[in-house]
Amino acid sequence: MEQTAQESQPKALSEEAKERRYVKVKKILDSMGCIEQYELRIHVYQVVLRRLSRILDYKDCKERYNECKAQLEQYREDGKEEIYQNMLKKKEAAVTVDDIHFVVKEAERIVGYKDADEIVIWAKNAKAEIYKKEKIHGIIRFGIFIGIIAVVLLYCLYRKGILTLF
Numbered sequence: 001m002e003q004t005a006q007e008s009q010p011k012a013l014s015e016e017a018k019e020r021r022y023v024k025v026k027k028i029l030d031s032m033g034c035i036e037q038y039e040l041r042i043h044v045y046q047v048v049l050r051r052l053s054r055i056l057d058y059k060d061c062k063e064r065y066n067e068c069k070a071q072l073e074q075y076r077e078d079g080k081e082e083i084y085q086n087m088l089k090k091k092e093a094a095v096t097v098d099d100i101h102f103v104v105k106e107a108e109r110i111v112g113y114k115d116a117d118e119i120v121i122w123a124k125n126a127k128a129e130i131y132k133k134e135k136i137h138g139i140i141r142f143g144i145f146i147g148i149i150a151v152v153l154l155y156c157l158y159r160k161g162i163l164t165l166f
Helices: 015-030 038-053 061-093 097-109 116-160
Strands: none
Touching (some): 015 038, 038 061, 061 097, 097 116
């Protein structure tokens, strides 16, 4: 079944439908200050822009659309910088693999921004280094554990008279 050009076009909205959409968009925009998470705020701006794009000819929707588009771009830049700064702080203080994972996740949120891609490479190398240190520390701990067991065993054998010194 083929769609004609008319069927694929969205139907024109009635004035009532435009007003309902306009009121919903206004409510969303009024509540934008409550949204703090970067990705969620970006998503909400995109939803608002999509809704406004269907009613550009209604009231002040064209102006609101342009304002939202500008705010979205500004928020993207500001948000990326904030994520970047938090990532740098965590990078400087990173000592555990979990710290490195946090740095990688933050860098993946802002791929292509400043040197975020290079930080991902640094993080992978740092993670390998930490794993290497943890492996060495694990071997040392295991050696100490075996040494303690050996000393206790030798002491027990000595106390029972099975082992003599000289």
